[in-house]
Amino acid sequence: MSPSATGSDATLGGARFGDRLFKAALTLTALAVPVLLGFLVFELWAGSREAIGEFGLGFLTSSEWDPVEGRFGALPLIFGTVVSSALALLIAVPLSLGVAIFLTEFAPMRIRGPVSFLIELLAAIPSVVYGLWGIFVMIPFLRATVFPFLKDTLGFLPFFQGPIYGPGMLSAAIILAIMVMPYIMSVSREVLLAVPNTQREAALALGATRWEALTGAVLPYARSGIIGAVILGLGRALGETMAVTMVIGNRHEIAASLFAPGYTMAAAIANEFAEAVENIHLSALSYVALTLFVVTVLINAAARLLIWRVAQGGGGKSA
Amino acid sequence: MTATLPGRTAMPHASSLKPTLAARGAPATRGPGGEPVVEAREFRFSYGPTEVLKGISLGVARNAVTAIIGPSGCGKSTFLRAINRMHELLPDVRHGGDLLLDGQSIYAPGRDLVDLRRRIGMVFQRPNPFPKSIFDNVAYGPTVNRLALKRDLPELVERCLRQAALWDEVKDRLHEPGTGLSGGQQQRLCIARALANSPEVLLMDEPCSALDPIATQKVEELIFALKEHYTIAIVTHNMQQAARVSDFTGFFDSGELIEFGDTDQLFTAPAHERTEAYITGRFG
Numbered sequence: 261m262s263p264s265a266t267g268s269d270a271t272l273g274g275a276r277f278g279d280r281l282f283k284a285a286l287t288l289t290a291l292a293v294p295v296l297l298g299f300l301v302f303e304l305w306a307g308s309r310e311a312i313g314e315f316g317l318g319f320l321t322s323s324e325w326d327p328v329e330g331r332f333g334a335l336p337l338i339f340g341t342v343v344s345s346a347l348a349l350l351i352a353v354p355l356s357l358g359v360a361i362f363l364t365e366f367a368p369m370r371i372r373g374p375v376s377f378l379i380e381l382l383a384a385i386p387s388v389v390y391g392l393w394g395i396f397v398m399i400p401f402l403r404a405t406v407f408p409f410l411k412d413t414l415g416f417l418p419f420f421q422g423p424i425y426g427p428g429m430l431s432a433a434i435i436l437a438i439m440v441m442p443y444i445m446s447v448s449r450e451v452l453l454a455v456p457n458t459q460r461e462a463a464l465a466l467g468a469t470r471w472e473a474l475t476g477a478v479l480p481y482a483r484s485g486i487i488g489a490v491i492l493g494l495g496r497a498l499g500e501t502m503a504v505t506m507v508i509g510n511r512h513e514i515a516a517s518l519f520a521p522g523y524t525m526a527a528a529i530a531n532e533f534a535e536a537v538e539n540i541h542l543s544a545l546s547y548v549a550l551t552l553f554v555v556t557v558l559i560n561a562a563a564r565l566l567i568w569r570v571a572q573g574g575g576g577k578s579a
Numbered sequence: 580m581t582a583t584l585p586g587r588t589a590m591p592h593a594s595s596l597k598p599t600l601a602a603r604g605a606p607a608t609r610g611p612g613g614e615p616v617v618e619a620r621e622f623r624f625s626y627g628p629t630e631v632l633k634g635i636s637l638g639v640a641r642n643a644v645t646a647i648i649g650p651s652g653c654g655k656s657t658f659l660r661a662i663n664r665m666h667e668l669l670p671d672v673r674h675g676g677d678l679l680l681d682g683q684s685i686y687a688p689g690r691d692l693v694d695l696r697r698r699i700g701m702v703f704q705r706p707n708p709f710p711k712s713i714f715d716n717v718a719y720g721p722t723v724n725r726l727a728l729k730r731d732l733p734e735l736v737e738r739c740l741r742q743a744a745l746w747d748e749v750k751d752r753l754h755e756p757g758t759g760l761s762g763g764q765q766q767r768l769c770i771a772r773a774l775a776n777s778p779e780v781l782l783m784d785e786p787c788s789a790l791d792p793i794a795t796q797k798v799e800e801l802i803f804a805l806k807e808h809y810t811i812a813i814v815t816h817n818m819q820q821a822a823r824v825s826d827f828t829g830f831f832d833s834g835e836l837i838e839f840g841d842t843d844q845l846f847t848a849p850a851h852e853r854t855e856a857y858i859t860g861r862f863g
Contacts, residue, residue, distance in 0.1 A: 369670050458707035461665060462769070466720040466776060467697035476723065477709055 307546030325512035332544035340522040345497035347433035356444035364452040383442035391506030422517040430518035432508035440493035451485030491563040501526040525552040621676035646825035663699040700773035706765035708757035720776040743771035763794025783813040
């Protein structure tokens with residue numbers, strides 16, 4: 261009895277040591293994330309100190325961008341980032357949700373797998389390829405057919421006036437929409453699949469139509485997950501650089517017209533970093549990066565809050 | 580022989596039911612031969628190549644409780660779900676023979692599914708309230724079916740919750756989520772929700788299998804009380820439960836209806852050997 265007891269004690273001690281080592285290693289990796297984040301913010305701040313000292317918060321409200329005179333303002337970039345992402349979601353969310361609902365609720369079994377696989381494949385395409393496709397295929401098509409049509413039918417709105425260049429805010433939004441669709445679609449599909457079948461049955465057994473079961477039982481159940489999917493897409497859209505810079509026109513300008521060229525924070529950093537020779541120019545780009553970081557964090561925080569509120573209201577405290 | 584019958588001997592609360600439900604047997608004397616509300620005629624059903632029901636013929640009598648018992652996989656739940664065409668969500672299902680509601684085929688081409696399911700309510704194995712308030716759960720059916728005006732809903736909801744013996748427990752928190760109730764309360768909420776459609780028939784698919792004994796007793800008392808106004812078909816794994824709550828019992832085995840008759844008769848003097856083997860616990 262006693263030898264086996266000491267034996268088990270020894271292995272227990274060994275296990276304890278192993279456990280402690282493992283726990284320490286995991287704690288270290290977990291701590292690495294916030295520490296890295298801290299360094300990142302510090303570096304951005306250190307890099308942009310000169311620009312912050314020069315322009316202060318006025319940087320965020322000024323539209324001037326003149327590397328020769330050394331005067332910089334980021335408002336058009338912030339505007340471009342927010343507007344292109346919002347427009348992209350406006351296009352992508354209904355499409356992705358429609359596809360997700362079709363694939364989980366209505367599509368014949370045998371096409372569900374292949375179709376969702378194809379859509380998820382879109383996420384694997386490098387963004388520079390999207391950019392090239394945008395330049396050579398999408399923009400010529402938009403310029404020849406869609407944009408003139410929009411101008412003719414909705415031209416009374418300021419958003420669809422002015423010359424059609426091709427590259428511009430709307431082109432960027434459309435390419436972003438295509439790029440974020442697979443994310444929103446596949447996450448909402450997962451969320452809809454996770455809705456228990458008993459919920460659908462409950463609604464159908466009460467005499468609901470398929471549509472009523474969907475809107476009255478399935479979607480409310482999946483609501484917070486779907487919002488999460490949209491936020492994932494938004495995060496992608498806000499940070500997307502390459503494809504956007506290739507099709508947005510890259511002009512530091514705020515225009516009402518969606519046909520007009522614009523610029524985003526990410527695109528400006530990528531484009532100008534290599535060309536910036538003056539310290540203040542570099543510092544201004546760093547300041548833009550810091551701003552992008554803060555904007556992204558704020559939008560994500562707001563989105564989390566929204567999910568939390570929705571989950572509370574939707575009977576989130578289920579047993 | 581009689582001593583080995585679990586159903587008749589183990590009726591812990593049957594006596595407590597009797598005073599409130601003195602009418603047991605009175606409306607039920609109409610045997611399976613009377614005018615049935617739901618009638619199966621040589622009904623067959625298959626999932627893909629597997630035939631699960633092999634020609635079932637039985638009638639569900641009005642204002643009575645008809646229980647369906649049998650070992651796992653015997654097709655009893657399939658039969659119940661076929662009555663309000665709940666299988667329609669699944670691919671590759673086929674049926675043969677016929678099922679009638681008030682003499683009209685449930686599977687007739689062009690049959691309005693929404694109307695059918697309004698008239699045939701269903702309570703499922705696991706309580707499945709919507710993640711909505713208690714009030715909205717009960718009001719769901721009448722709302723989607725446009726059965727009641729908005730201003731009549733509070734009265735309707737109260738009546739259904741009272742019928743489901745839940746009103747006193749929830750009247751002060753009608754606007755809290757139904758998912759916050761206990762399991763037994765959730766199941767009674769689901770019953771109230773089904774009643775709100777004023778169905779003719781109430782199908783119950785093992786309604787107590789996820790509940791504790793106290794909650795089970797409450798639901799059983801409720802089933803007993805409900806047959807005054809509704810026709811009930813219940814599938815159960817629990818033979819004592821079938822013996823306690825039902826007027827008629829059908830015994831299914833391997834997709835066939837082995838025996839169907841008066842509950843007392845079936846449990847005390849089964850006509851068929853397999854029925855006897857099952858109810859005395861020799862298999863299943």
